[in-house]
Amino acid sequence: MGRRKKGRDISGWLVVDKPAGLTSTAVVNKVRWALNANKAGHAGTLDPEATGVLAVALGEATKTVPYVTDAMKAYEFTVRLGQATNTDDAEGEVIAQSDTRPTDDQIKTALGGFLGEIMQVPPKFSAVKIDGQRAYKLARDGEDVEIAARPLWIEELLLTDRPDADHAVLEMTCGKGGYVRAIARDLGEALGCHGHVTRLRRVWSGPFDVEDGVTLARIEELARTPELDDLLLPLETGLADLPKVTCTDQGAARLRNGNPGMVIAHDVEYGEECWAAHDGQAIAVGRFKAGELHPSRVFQT
Known part of the structure; x- marks a missing residue:
């Protein structure tokens, strides 16, 4: 049996206004500690002396990192x-x-x-x-x-x-x-x-702006508090550049199990990559084919 990761099952994005003098990995580790999160990653490395937007993904949001990395x-x-x-x-x-x-x-x-x-x-x-x-x-x-x-x-x-x-x-x-x-x-x-x-x-x-960034000093000040949790952006923010479709109840149940599920789509072409929502919450990312989403990533929410 694999060893269980320490920390909370917390998902979302924290936009950090990275200071100079730290590697991107060091910033991610600091954010992970401050939120007591069991999983964290970032979308796009900044050199140690560079500053500005470093988008840190927590938990299930790490599955959306490629879409932010690929963004402008x-x-x-x-x-x-x-x-x-x-x-x-x-x-x-x-x-x-x-x-x-x-x-x-x-x-x-x-x-x-x-x-x-x-x-x-x-x-x-x-x-x-x-x-x-x-x-x-x-x-x-x-x-x-x-x-x-x-x-x-x-x-x-x-x-x-x-x-x-x-x-x-x-x-x-x-x-x-x-x-x-x-x-x-x-x-x-x-x-x-x-x-x-x-x-x-x-x-x-991508969807993250430096004006929404949180300084590392502020993160350290709010570490392990509900106030820092409140600064998290939802997982769905990382999917802003993908088209959105809506699941039916049955479709959401099938998608959660990794199977193709029925969705309602507008202006989405056959074979196009998109993400499916149910009650406003991201369920999966996949390809739209003949009224169904064929999932490539499923979110455990």
Whole structure:
């Protein structure tokens, strides 16, 4: 018999306004402790020095993490022009410098080349796996890391401020898997001056906005209290980007047992992925086929 996990069976989402200096895993562990939850995970890693939206899923909400991870996200970040680092951020060693400084118009023109679907090479100091090992580990060991380019959709990339000749503040909206550090690196190369990230903040991720974020200090202050429970968003929040269908009573009973169940659907195409609700509560996620939902994930509520 498997060992029972310690903690409460509590489900939902907590939007954390992550501080700099902590890994995403450390934040999740702190949230799990504060809520005495038996299961927790996050949707989309932030680098230790990055701040902003880190959506933490508890209990059954962890089954909805892939739908938030796949959603669009927005970032605000500052690029230091004139310097390249081995990590593509301010934590690394400077490996190249330039006295060239682009104008605002030159930056805006270069940003146009990053819109739409691009091919991006992740930073050498990243969690990408190469032959089963993390790229950052290989890079730290001094190995010459070769990482294949991967597609990334960039919806918007804007210059929002130019504090001085050495810095540019940008806003980006992009799809899954984007590395802001790589954007800074590649923009610097495109401008002929090098570049790296000095500040990074995620302002929203799918349905979660930084304005709804709770600071870690507040979480620690409210730890193990009903007041912290009250800050949880429902499991269903993580399904905001999927179409919704409604179960019949019989359909809900069948879906709870992992079987296809009858649903009432509007504007949902055959084979489309969607989620089924009964009395407003999520029952399952699956594919809609001929009046039934064929479940791939079932929520134990």
